[in-house]
Amino acid sequence: MVSKKMEKELNKQLNAEMYSGYLYLAMAAYFEDFDLSGFANWMRVQAQEELSHSMRFYDYVVRRGAKVTLEAIEKPDFEWNSPVEVFDHVLSHEKVVTDLINDLVNLAIEENDHATNNFLQWFVAEQIEEEESAAAALNKVKMANEASNGMFLVDSEFASRVFTSNTSE
Numbered sequence: 536m537v538s539k540k541m542e543k544e545l546n547k548q549l550n551a552e553m554y555s556g557y558l559y560l561a562m563a564a565y566f567e568d569f570d571l572s573g574f575a576n577w578m579r580v581q582a583q584e585e586l587s588h589s590m591r592f593y594d595y596v597v598r599r600g601a602k603v604t605l606e607a608i609e610k611p612d613f614e615w616n617s618p619v620e621v622f623d624h625v626l627s628h629e630k631v632v633t634d635l636i637n638d639l640v641n642l643a644i645e646e647n648d649h650a651t652n653n654f655l656q657w658f659v660a661e662q663i664e665e666e667e668s669a670a671a672a673l674n675k676v677k678m679a680n681e682a683s684n685g686m687f688l689v690d691s692e693f694a695s696r697v698f699t700s701n702t703s704e
């Protein structure tokens with residue numbers, strides 16, 4: 536069993552991962568408008584990853600005999616003015632998610648909840664990857680901005696991204 540407080544926080548993170556997916560889908564839609572289908576693909580894959588993260592929390596809550604509570608998903612209400620601004624937002628958002636995961640780990644340690652701490656370690660590793668991949672993508676987009684056919688080349692590269700579950704395992 537997990538504590539009531541932990542149950543609540545795990546459900547909050549389930550929701551936060553869903554929101555991340557929604558945010559990345561909004562970013563995908565931003566790129567669709569400019570026919571940058573490779574950029575849109577990168578964001579779609581990112582959104583799929585977030586849904587899989589959310590399902591990890593869902594499954595864990597169920598496995599611990601706790602109750603899944605689904606709250607409303609916040610509207611991603613943003614306007615971006617350039618691809619660089621979008622990827623800058625991806626990186627800052629992933630840093631926020633890392634903080635959320637760290638807070639959950641701190642709670643698990645506080646409660647001597649070793650099982651939940653162990654479950655969360657997958658996300659600790661995943662967040663290293665998430666921040667790394669967001670920073671690398673941001674750098675590419677920044678460089679592409681400065682070259683004449685740069686955006687076209689990065690769009691082609693982002694088009695090849697595919698969703699694979701359990702990327703940190």
Ligand code: FEO
Pocket residue numbers: 552555584585588629632665
């Ligand atoms: Fe689920 Fe991108 O962190």
